[in-house]
Amino acid sequence: xxxxxxxxxxxxxxxxxxVVDAVAPSISSAEAGSPLNASVLVLNRLFMAVxxxxxxxxxxxxxxxxxxxxxxxxxSFATYDFTTWTELSQYKKIFEPAQHEWIHTVRLEIAVPRxxxxxxxxxxxxxxxxxxxxNLFARDGNRCQYCGRKFASSELSLDxxxxxxxxxxxxxxxxxxxCVRCNVRKGGRTPHEAGVRLVRAPQKPRACPxxxxxxxxxxxxxxxxxxxxxxxxxxxxx
Ligand SMILES: [Zn+2]
Numbered sequence: 285x286x287x288x289x290x291x292x293x294x295x296x297x298x299x300x301x302x303v304v305d306a307v308a309p310s311i312s313s314a315e316a317g318s319p320l321n322a323s324v325l326v327l328n329r330l331f332m333a334v335x336x337x338x339x340x341x342x343x344x345x346x347x348x349x350x351x352x353x354x355x356x357x358x359x360s361f362a363t364y365d366f367t368t369w370t371e372l373s374q375y376k377k378i379f380e381p382a383q384h385e386w387i388h389t390v391r392l393e394i395a396v397p398r399x400x401x402x403x404x405x406x407x408x409x410x411x412x413x414x415x416x417x418x419n420l421f422a423r424d425g426n427r428c429q430y431c432g433r434k435f436a437s438s439e440l441s442l443d444x445x446x447x448x449x450x451x452x453x454x455x456x457x458x459x460x461x462x463c464v465r466c467n468v469r470k471g472g473r474t475p476h477e478a479g480v481r482l483v484r485a486p487q488k489p490r491a492c493p494x495x496x497x498x499x500x501x502x503x504x505x506x507x508x509x510x511x512x513x514x515x516x517x518x519x520x521x522x
Contacts, residue, residue: 294519318388320339320340322396324336324339324340325339326351327402328445329401331510339387342400346366346369350403351400351401352369353369354397354400356399359439361498363401391496399506420459420461424461429460430462430475431465435461442460442461443470445460446458447472456487458486497513
């Protein structure tokens with residue numbers, strides 16, 4: 285099977301083969317918040333978050349039986365293969381339509397999964413959180429680490445707590461967000477010399493901070509279960 289365009293997916297016959305619909309509307313009609321833009325959290329077999337994929341890739345994995353949908357209801361987990369998820373979707377469409385986003389195929393509607401579980405994949409999560417501007421802002425919650433106030437990313441700069449001129453490294457525990465005012469006030473000095481204090485000591489985050497931000501939105505709240513527990517001790521039943 286090739287790579288079908290999601291907007292053109294269509295259920296065909298009892299085998300539910302997904303084929304490209306040449307006259308399907310363009311994916312560009314998808315707006316922010318559209319189901320087609322949804323992100324799906326991918327877990328390995330140990331229920332550890334390993335990556336985030338787009339909805340099209342998630343459905344490919346499900347359809348190829350490389351993954352199953354994971355749901356969290358009342359604190360317990362359930363998994364569904366593509367067929368049972370499609371069937372369950374018909375039930376959900378009737379009884380809880382507002383609780384899901386929907387992908388429309390020609391014959392039916394399928395609820396957008398938030399989390400999927402890889403069946404034959406033991407890759408461990410990357411425990412190396414990328415050190416970059418975006419993740420630093422996310423770690424610090426866009427707050428200046430000197431005055432504690434929140435700013436737009438465009439109004440924040442990155443500050444070396446121990447200045448580079450004093451041997452300060454460009455690392456998670458020496459770089460923080462600072463507003464322009466605090467940054468200028470501190471100048472090329474240490475916090476002690478400048479008479480300023482950090483809101484909290486900077487550390488390397490345990491989980492990807494941008495993932496955490498994602499998980500804090502209502503749309504992706506089920507992700508929280510898997511990000512808070514890097515080593516999830518759920519009982520695995522074969
Ligand atoms: Zn500040």
